[in-house]
Amino acid sequence: MVKRLIQKGYIGLVIVFLYAPILVLMVLSFNGSKYRSKWGGFTFKWYRELLENEKILNALWTTLLLALFSALLATVLGTLAAVAMNRMKKLPKAIMMSITNIPILNSEIVIGISMMLLYFAISFSLGFTSVLLALTAAHMPYVILNVLPKLRQTSRSTYEAALDLGASPISAFFKIVLPDIFPGVLSGFMLAFTLALDDFVITHFTKDAKVSTLSTVIYAETRRGIEPEIYALSTIMFTAVLVLLIVVNRMKAGAAKKLAEQQK
Amino acid sequence: MAQENKLITLENITKKYDGQVVLDDLNLYIRENEFLTLLGPSGCGKTTTLRIIGGFETPDVGRVIFDGQDITNLPPNKRQLNTVFQKYALFTHMTIAENIAFGLKIKKKSKQYIQDKIDYALKLVNLDGYGKRMPDSLSGGQQQRIAIARAIVNEPKVLLLDEPLGALDLKLRQDMQYELIRLKNELGITFVYVTHDQEEALTMSDTIMVMNQGYIQQIGTPEMIYNEPKNAFVADFIGESNIIGATMIQDRLVEILGAKFACVDEGFGNNQPVDVVIRPEDVDLVEPEQGTIQGVVTSLIFKGVHYEMEVEANGFTWLVHSTDLSPVGKQVGIKVDPFDIQIMNKPESEDEEAVGINE
Structure with missing residues (x-):
């Protein structure tokens, strides 16, 4: 009895520490007063102002474009890499796996700075493209790690059966292999998308002054004192990521359930 | 054709x-x-x-x-x-x-x-x-x-x-x-x-x-x-069999475990070492005096369609399938019809040798 109470209390504390700050932020985004310490009544004012703030809307648009295209690129390249790695022999495969894991374990600031140095070294001008490529490279390993297990599950013989029935290797891949690994490809894409959506460090180092994303705008704003609009924006971003996360998890749970039913 | x-x-x-x-x-x-x-x-x-x-x-x-x-x-x-x-x-x-x-x-x-x-x-x-x-x-x-x-x-x-x-x-x-x-x-x-x-x-x-x-x-x-399996591997892989080292005395006569059996094979030469294959269902158990060699039943298993028996005779354990039951311990004679004895050359090449040939 007491033990259970302590267990529950502990979990409660953890959740409070994790989410209380976000809750405070959300509450403040509806605060009529400009001051954090004072409650000025419930309002949507900051959300309205946010929608009229061109700088932020531009940044939102850039962020979405960057996230979408870098995720698409990372998904295509990552899936191709995974297909190749799946066919490799043991040793080259192990080497490639390590190479894949390094960017994931590496700290973002190192990736960001080294990308920036690389761009300088090859005199590649910084801008939208440089950020796009940097995000793609940084997030491709996540796609590979999501697709590879799916490829391992699919049997090679369905691919061979498609060839046997007259399909070319490319059409066999699109008609047979891709539908099989699609859940992995999709979750890889979602992951790359959300990671790019809230990336700050890599973007910060690889962009020029003309490119601004939500996170870089917020960072710049906070140095001048935080406007309540930022609370509203942060609330929207948190909710968007939360919804995405729930969707992805639902899909994964659904796929796992289906798999369990098949194995029965 | x-x-x-x-x-x-x-x-x-x-x-x-x-x-x-x-x-x-x-x-x-x-x-x-x-x-x-x-x-x-x-x-x-x-x-x-x-x-x-x-x-x-x-x-x-x-x-x-x-x-x-x-x-x-x-x-x-x-x-x-x-x-x-x-x-x-x-x-x-x-x-x-x-x-x-x-x-x-x-x-x-x-x-x-x-x-x-x-x-x-x-x-x-x-x-x-x-x-x-x-x-x-x-x-x-x-x-x-x-x-x-x-x-x-x-x-x-x-x-x-x-x-x-x-x-x-x-x-x-x-x-x-x-x-x-x-x-x-x-x-x-x-x-x-x-x-x-x-x-x-x-x-x-x-x-x-x-x-x-x-x-x-x-x-x-x-x-x-x-x-007519060509070698011991084929004989052993296709169905159960008794594979025994033997000597071809002359055409149509083979010495198996010290006893002479009539067979139908020719052209293996005289006094040549060979392997013989005898399918378990082709081994006839008879009264000891009627058999070419004599032995004793050491094991008996009921397999549904037939009985599976093992007979110790002249130092070899014969596998026998028969619908007639011979109890463990019984003295029996072993007879094999000439056309049921399949003579094979001893393995020559390494690839034939490599297979596990049952004694």
């Missing part, structure tokens, strides 16, 4: 994986309309042979000739043959009808043609009306029949089957054997069948090719393979 129509010829096929020889200078031809079975233990090279015919592997050395054309380097999607895979390999995200239509759609056949073919194929494999179901909702045996239907709608000249019944239970396997024979007769095409199950091979094949360690051990009709 006047002019044998060779549909597929494999010439001097050698295949290595990571330096290990899987097939060594293999030569083989397959006639039109033949049911050829590649039989052997796992790792003998039978599946590799099938995959080379199917185009999934390329031989390191040698050529594959199909209908007079060299197809050694032709990819599988360009070959006029279809494969039934061991684990069915159905496309699980497609319905049964879509699975069957897959090859026909690639060949851009008309809708009506495809529909007719689907109906025909489903009827042929006794799964009428299953077109809208998903592969997952079918049993293993049904899935295998769909895999066969999917292959044959393309009207291949040759159907390759890679242990297609391996995953099914015994009863279903036996039913499917009859089904396959029926299909083969109705379609009138060539079947190349890979299995490690000797009973399957004996039941269905026109020709059996016994393989071991990348070498062909014997090619022949099921009767030839069973009754």
